[in-house]
Amino acid sequence: MVFVNRLHEWPESAEEAVAIQERLRPLVVLNEPGPDEVELVAGLDVGYAKDTDDLMAVAVVLSASALEVVDQAVVARRATFPYIPGLFAFRELPPLVEALERLRTTPDLILCDGYGTAHPRRFGLACHVGVLTGLPTIGVAKTPFLFDHDPPEPKRGAWTPLLDTHEIVGRALRTRSTVKPVFVSQGNRIGLDNACRHVLRLAPAYRLPEPIRQADRLSRTPT
DNA sequence: GCGACAG
DNA sequence: ATCTTGTCGC
Numbered sequence: 001m002v003f004v005n006r007l008h009e010w011p012e013s014a015e016e017a018v019a020i021q022e023r024l025r026p027l028v029v030l031n032e033p034g035p036d037e038v039e040l041v042a043g044l045d046v047g048y049a050k051d052t053d054d055l056m057a058v059a060v061v062l063s064a065s066a067l068e069v070v071d072q073a074v075v076a077r078r079a080t081f082p083y084i085p086g087l088f089a090f091r092e093l094p095p096l097v098e099a100l101e102r103l104r105t106t107p108d109l110i111l112c113d114g115y116g117t118a119h120p121r122r123f124g125l126a127c128h129v130g131v132l133t134g135l136p137t138i139g140v141a142k143t144p145f146l147f148d149h150d151p152p153e154p155k156r157g158a159w160t161p162l163l164d165t166h167e168i169v170g171r172a173l174r175t176r177s178t179v180k181p182v183f184v185s186q187g188n189r190i191g192l193d194n195a196c197r198h199v200l201r202l203a204p205a206y207r208l209p210e211p212i213r214q215a216d217r218l219s220r221t222p223t
Numbered sequence: 224g225c226g227a228c229a230g
Numbered sequence: 231a232t233c234t235t236g237t238c239g240c
Contacts, residue, residue: 047232051232083230089229139229143229143230
Protein backbone atom coordinates (compact mmCIF):
# COMPACT_ATOMS: atom_id res chain seq x y z
CA MET A 1 0.00 0.00 0.00
CA VAL A 2 1.06 3.54 -0.72
CA PHE A 3 0.22 6.32 1.71
CA VAL A 4 -0.58 9.52 -0.11
CA ASN A 5 -0.35 12.84 1.70
CA ARG A 6 -3.96 14.04 1.66
CA LEU A 7 -3.19 17.50 2.99
CA HIS A 8 -3.77 19.05 -0.38
CA GLU A 9 -6.67 20.12 -2.57
CA TRP A 10 -7.16 20.12 -6.30
CA PRO A 11 -7.15 23.49 -8.06
CA GLU A 12 -10.16 24.97 -9.87
CA SER A 13 -8.23 27.28 -12.12
CA ALA A 14 -4.92 27.38 -13.95
CA GLU A 15 -3.74 30.16 -11.62
CA GLU A 16 -4.42 28.01 -8.57
CA ALA A 17 -2.66 25.08 -10.18
CA VAL A 18 0.48 27.12 -10.85
CA ALA A 19 0.43 28.41 -7.26
CA ILE A 20 0.25 24.83 -5.95
CA GLN A 21 3.22 23.82 -8.09
CA GLU A 22 5.28 26.72 -6.80
CA ARG A 23 4.32 25.91 -3.23
CA LEU A 24 5.18 22.19 -3.50
CA ARG A 25 8.32 22.54 -5.59
CA PRO A 26 10.62 23.21 -2.60
CA LEU A 27 9.53 19.86 -1.11
CA VAL A 28 11.09 17.86 -3.95
CA VAL A 29 14.30 16.06 -2.95
CA LEU A 30 16.87 16.02 -5.75
CA ASN A 31 20.11 15.46 -3.83
CA GLU A 32 19.54 11.82 -2.84
CA PRO A 33 21.38 9.26 -5.00
CA GLY A 34 18.36 6.99 -4.71
CA PRO A 35 18.02 3.23 -4.28
CA ASP A 36 20.81 1.02 -5.56
CA GLU A 37 18.75 -2.11 -5.86
CA VAL A 38 14.97 -2.19 -6.03
CA GLU A 39 12.61 -5.09 -5.53
CA LEU A 40 9.25 -3.63 -6.51
CA VAL A 41 8.77 -0.96 -9.17
CA ALA A 42 5.48 0.77 -9.92
CA GLY A 43 4.38 2.18 -13.26
CA LEU A 44 1.66 4.81 -13.66
CA ASP A 45 -0.35 5.71 -16.72
CA VAL A 46 -3.73 7.12 -17.72
CA GLY A 47 -5.81 6.17 -20.76
CA TYR A 48 -8.50 8.38 -22.27
CA ALA A 49 -11.79 7.45 -23.92
CA LYS A 50 -12.19 8.87 -27.39
CA ASP A 51 -15.16 11.20 -27.19
CA THR A 52 -15.62 11.72 -23.47
CA ASP A 53 -13.81 13.06 -20.46
CA ASP A 54 -13.69 9.54 -19.09
CA LEU A 55 -10.26 8.37 -18.14
CA MET A 56 -8.71 5.24 -16.73
CA ALA A 57 -5.86 5.51 -14.26
CA VAL A 58 -3.60 2.53 -13.67
CA ALA A 59 -0.95 1.74 -11.08
CA VAL A 60 0.93 -1.52 -11.58
CA VAL A 61 3.72 -3.02 -9.53
CA LEU A 62 6.32 -5.30 -11.10
CA SER A 63 9.02 -7.40 -9.55
CA ALA A 64 12.29 -5.79 -10.59
CA SER A 65 13.96 -9.15 -11.06
CA ALA A 66 11.48 -10.97 -13.32
CA LEU A 67 9.60 -7.88 -14.50
CA GLU A 68 6.31 -9.61 -13.77
CA VAL A 69 3.16 -7.86 -12.59
CA VAL A 70 2.61 -8.61 -8.90
CA ASP A 71 0.00 -5.97 -8.07
CA GLN A 72 -2.32 -3.59 -9.88
CA ALA A 73 -5.09 -1.07 -9.32
CA VAL A 74 -7.40 0.50 -11.91
CA VAL A 75 -9.55 3.59 -11.33
CA ALA A 76 -12.10 4.82 -13.89
CA ARG A 77 -13.08 8.47 -13.43
CA ARG A 78 -14.33 11.61 -15.13
CA ALA A 79 -11.59 14.17 -15.69
CA THR A 80 -11.94 17.22 -13.45
CA PHE A 81 -9.29 19.43 -14.99
CA PRO A 82 -8.57 20.25 -18.66
CA TYR A 83 -5.33 19.36 -20.37
CA ILE A 84 -3.05 22.36 -20.17
CA PRO A 85 0.64 21.96 -21.05
CA GLY A 86 2.64 22.45 -17.86
CA LEU A 87 -0.39 21.60 -15.73
CA PHE A 88 -1.35 18.21 -17.01
CA ALA A 89 -0.55 16.54 -13.71
CA PHE A 90 -3.75 18.01 -12.31
CA ARG A 91 -5.75 16.11 -14.88
CA GLU A 92 -4.19 12.73 -14.14
CA LEU A 93 -3.24 12.99 -10.49
CA PRO A 94 -6.62 12.57 -8.73
CA PRO A 95 -7.36 9.08 -10.15
CA LEU A 96 -3.67 8.09 -10.01
CA VAL A 97 -3.56 8.94 -6.30
CA GLU A 98 -6.56 6.74 -5.72
CA ALA A 99 -5.00 3.88 -7.69
CA LEU A 100 -1.80 4.18 -5.63
CA GLU A 101 -3.80 4.00 -2.41
CA ARG A 102 -5.53 0.84 -3.60
CA LEU A 103 -2.29 -1.08 -4.11
CA ARG A 104 -1.61 -3.74 -1.53
CA THR A 105 2.17 -3.59 -2.01
CA THR A 106 4.57 -0.68 -1.50
CA PRO A 107 6.95 -0.05 -4.42
CA ASP A 108 10.58 1.00 -3.89
CA LEU A 109 10.43 3.20 -6.98
CA ILE A 110 7.70 4.75 -9.15
CA LEU A 111 7.95 5.40 -12.90
CA CYS A 112 5.61 8.06 -14.25
CA ASP A 113 4.74 8.72 -17.88
CA GLY A 114 5.65 12.35 -18.45
CA TYR A 115 8.19 14.62 -16.88
CA GLY A 116 9.72 15.31 -13.51
CA THR A 117 12.10 18.25 -13.31
CA ALA A 118 11.98 18.69 -17.10
CA HIS A 119 9.13 21.15 -16.68
CA PRO A 120 8.73 24.94 -17.01
CA ARG A 121 8.59 25.25 -13.20
CA ARG A 122 10.69 22.13 -12.50
CA PHE A 123 7.62 20.39 -11.12
CA GLY A 124 6.21 17.85 -13.55
CA LEU A 125 3.97 14.89 -12.75
CA ALA A 126 6.79 12.71 -11.39
CA CYS A 127 7.86 15.40 -8.90
CA HIS A 128 4.26 15.88 -7.82
CA VAL A 129 3.75 12.14 -7.27
CA GLY A 130 7.04 12.05 -5.36
CA VAL A 131 6.02 14.84 -3.00
CA LEU A 132 2.61 13.31 -2.32
CA THR A 133 3.99 9.82 -1.64
CA GLY A 134 7.47 10.53 -0.31
CA LEU A 135 8.75 7.73 -2.57
CA PRO A 136 11.53 7.87 -5.19
CA THR A 137 10.04 8.74 -8.61
CA ILE A 138 11.28 9.08 -12.19
CA GLY A 139 9.65 10.82 -15.13
CA VAL A 140 9.79 8.99 -18.47
CA ALA A 141 8.34 10.91 -21.42
CA LYS A 142 7.95 9.91 -25.05
CA THR A 143 8.51 13.35 -26.55
CA PRO A 144 10.74 16.30 -25.60
CA PHE A 145 8.60 19.16 -24.40
CA LEU A 146 10.11 22.62 -24.38
CA PHE A 147 13.68 21.47 -24.23
CA ASP A 148 16.61 20.92 -26.56
CA HIS A 149 18.84 17.91 -27.09
CA ASP A 150 21.23 16.43 -29.59
CA PRO A 151 20.33 12.96 -30.86
CA PRO A 152 22.17 10.28 -28.87
CA GLU A 153 24.31 7.75 -30.72
CA PRO A 154 22.02 5.11 -32.29
CA LYS A 155 22.94 2.49 -29.72
CA ARG A 156 21.03 1.24 -26.67
CA GLY A 157 22.34 2.99 -23.56
CA ALA A 158 23.53 6.13 -25.37
CA TRP A 159 22.27 9.44 -24.05
CA THR A 160 22.54 13.21 -24.39
CA PRO A 161 21.54 15.95 -21.95
CA LEU A 162 18.10 17.52 -22.14
CA LEU A 163 18.67 21.25 -21.88
CA ASP A 164 16.71 24.30 -20.84
CA THR A 165 19.17 26.76 -22.38
CA HIS A 166 22.26 25.75 -20.38
CA GLU A 167 20.58 24.01 -17.50
CA ILE A 168 20.42 20.22 -17.59
CA VAL A 169 16.86 19.10 -16.79
CA GLY A 170 17.03 15.45 -17.88
CA ARG A 171 18.37 13.10 -20.54
CA ALA A 172 17.41 11.73 -23.92
CA LEU A 173 18.13 8.04 -23.31
CA ARG A 174 18.22 5.40 -26.03
CA THR A 175 16.62 2.22 -24.64
CA ARG A 176 16.72 0.43 -28.02
CA SER A 177 19.31 0.79 -30.75
CA THR A 178 18.13 2.91 -33.71
CA VAL A 179 14.83 3.67 -31.96
CA LYS A 180 13.78 7.13 -30.82
CA PRO A 181 14.99 7.79 -27.26
CA VAL A 182 12.85 8.32 -24.16
CA PHE A 183 13.21 11.47 -22.10
CA VAL A 184 14.17 10.81 -18.50
CA SER A 185 14.08 13.33 -15.68
CA GLN A 186 14.33 13.22 -11.91
CA GLY A 187 11.08 13.08 -9.99
CA ASN A 188 11.96 12.77 -6.33
CA ARG A 189 14.67 11.24 -4.13
CA ILE A 190 16.83 9.94 -6.98
CA GLY A 191 19.76 11.23 -9.02
CA LEU A 192 19.74 11.50 -12.81
CA ASP A 193 22.51 8.93 -13.32
CA ASN A 194 20.75 6.41 -11.13
CA ALA A 195 17.37 7.17 -12.70
CA CYS A 196 18.73 6.41 -16.17
CA ARG A 197 20.41 3.27 -14.90
CA HIS A 198 17.09 1.98 -13.56
CA VAL A 199 15.15 2.98 -16.68
CA LEU A 200 17.63 1.17 -18.92
CA ARG A 201 17.49 -1.94 -16.81
CA LEU A 202 13.68 -1.86 -16.71
CA ALA A 203 13.51 -1.59 -20.52
CA PRO A 204 15.33 -4.72 -21.77
CA ALA A 205 13.17 -5.35 -24.83
CA TYR A 206 10.99 -2.39 -25.74
CA ARG A 207 11.41 1.36 -25.98
CA LEU A 208 9.36 2.03 -22.85
CA PRO A 209 10.31 0.59 -19.47
CA GLU A 210 8.20 -2.43 -18.58
CA PRO A 211 6.28 -0.86 -15.66
CA ILE A 212 5.00 1.92 -17.91
CA ARG A 213 4.25 -0.47 -20.77
CA GLN A 214 2.15 -2.62 -18.48
CA ALA A 215 0.32 0.38 -17.04
CA ASP A 216 -0.32 1.66 -20.55
CA ARG A 217 -1.62 -1.71 -21.66
CA LEU A 218 -4.06 -1.93 -18.76
CA SER A 219 -5.28 1.64 -19.27
CA ARG A 220 -6.51 0.64 -22.72
CA THR A 221 -8.59 -2.24 -21.44
CA PRO A 222 -12.27 -1.45 -22.19
CA THR A 223 -14.28 -1.01 -18.99
C1' DG B 224 -0.61 38.84 -31.13
C1' DC B 225 -0.08 33.79 -32.65
C1' DG B 226 1.44 29.27 -32.30
C1' DA B 227 3.69 25.52 -29.92
C1' DC B 228 3.48 22.72 -25.96
C1' DA B 229 4.41 16.17 -21.24
C1' DG B 230 -0.59 13.33 -21.88
C1' DA C 231 -4.34 11.22 -25.29
C1' DT C 232 -7.12 9.41 -29.59
C1' DC C 233 -8.29 8.21 -34.80
C1' DT C 234 -5.62 3.78 -37.79
C1' DT C 235 -3.27 -1.26 -42.14
C1' DG C 236 0.02 -2.78 -43.98
C1' DT C 237 4.73 -2.85 -44.29
C1' DC C 238 9.78 -2.39 -43.98
C1' DG C 239 13.72 -3.98 -41.25
C1' DC C 240 16.57 -6.28 -37.61
